[in-house]
Amino acid sequence: MDELGYQQQTKLHNNNTRRSLSIHRKLFWAWPLKSHNNTEDNNYPKRNKHNKHLLKLISICLLGTATPTFASDIGGVSATANPVANSSGSVTNQAIQVLQGPYITNTYGNGIQCQGPTMNVTPFLTGNIAVKRPYEDTWMDPVYNNVDANNDDVPDNPGEILYYKPVRTGQKDSSTVSLGVSATWSKPLDKKLQEQCKQAAAANIALMEQGVANKRLDFEIARLKNCGELMKAGIMFHPKSPYYKVCADVVLVNPPGVVAEHNHTITPNLPPIKIEANGTAEDLKTISIGNN
Numbered sequence: 429m430d431e432l433g434y435q436q437q438t439k440l441h442n443n444n445t446r447r448s449l450s451i452h453r454k455l456f457w458a459w460p461l462k463s464h465n466n467t468e469d470n471n472y473p474k475r476n477k478h479n480k481h482l483l484k485l486i487s488i489c490l491l492g493t494a495t496p497t498f499a500s501d502i503g504g505v506s507a508t509a510n511p512v513a514n515s516s517g518s519v520t521n522q523a524i525q526v527l528q529g530p531y532i533t534n535t536y537g538n539g540i541q542c543q544g545p546t547m548n549v550t551p552f553l554t555g556n557i558a559v560k561r562p563y564e565d566t567w568m569d570p571v572y573n574n575v576d577a578n579n580d581d582v583p584d585n586p587g588e589i590l591y592y593k594p595v596r597t598g599q600k601d602s603s604t605v606s607l608g609v610s611a612t613w614s615k616p617l618d619k620k621l622q623e624q625c626k627q628a629a630a631a632n633i634a635l636m637e638q639g640v641a642n643k644r645l646d647f648e649i650a651r652l653k654n655c656g657e658l659m660k661a662g663i664m665f666h667p668k669s670p671y672y673k674v675c676a677d678v679v680l681v682n683p684p685g686v687v688a689e690h691n692h693t694i695t696p697n698l699p700p701i702k703i704e705a706n707g708t709a710e711d712l713k714t715i716s717i718g719n720n
Contacts, residue, residue: 531614536632542625545615552610557603564599568592652678 531543573588616622655675658664665672682688 531616534629536629537636538632540625540628540632542622542629543616544622545613547614548610548612550610552606552608554606555604557601559601560599563601564597566594566596569595651675656680 532546534542534544536542569592570589571591571593572583573585573590574583575585576582577584651674655678659675659678659680664675
């Protein structure tokens with residue numbers, strides 16, 4: 429029963445009082461009352477005590493009788509196996525991100541906002557420099573003397589360096605430069621609404637321009653009126669004053685029907701006077717003035 433125990437499931441009862449009932453659905457076989465020693469009479473030689481160290485003994489015998497032979501010792505030629513593997517890598521990930529922003533919105537006042545086509549042109553320049561320091565393009569690899577003249581499998585001068593040979597390290601600096609331009613073009617699809625928005629914007633601009641013109645006209649009329657009244661009162665800026673130009677183009681004239689002050693030369697229009705003699709010299713008398 430012990431030999432076939434691995435092919436059967438454990439029974440619910442067992443003669444061993446220390447056995448317990450498993451809670452799993454699949455029950456394994458019960459432990460045997462006696463342990464297997466796998467003696468030499470047993471048909472299962474897997475764990476036979478007489479051959480459990482056989483593999484170890486065979487391995488020791490093979491290793492003890494084998495003598496290693498190196499290619500560098502053939503013919504007394506000094507050869508150095510110096511495999512060098514250099515592996516270096518550099519990965520640079522550069523990405524240009526183009527963000528789709530909103531349309532350009534033009535505001536004209538009074539709540540009028542129009543969106544038009546948008547074109548974004550973004551030039552970019554990226555670079556990367558990889559530098560390794562200290563920089564060594566070569567390194568000196570020692571070549572040892574492996575001559576064995578007496579063939580005792582031991583170099584005659586172990587550790588003796590014959591010469592050094594330069595070996596390239598493959599070290600180098602790297603640099604990358606990327607230059608480019610990214611461009612996007614966005615345009616609204618509703619053309620009719622765009623035209624209406626443009627018309628509303630044009631009308632609002634005309635209205636604002638007319639308001640500015642009205643303000644300008646009010647200012648000019650007020651300037652003309654005030655300068656005229658001041659000039660009638662005999663008040664004006666000095667010609668060298670910076671504000672003389674404010675009223676320089678104002679001309680004071682008489683209103684219609686009013687004659688300005690002026691002077692005239694009046695010549696009386698009298699009839700001519702005829703003078704006639706009413707006597708002769710004989711009519712004169714002798715008049716004595718003073719004492720004789």
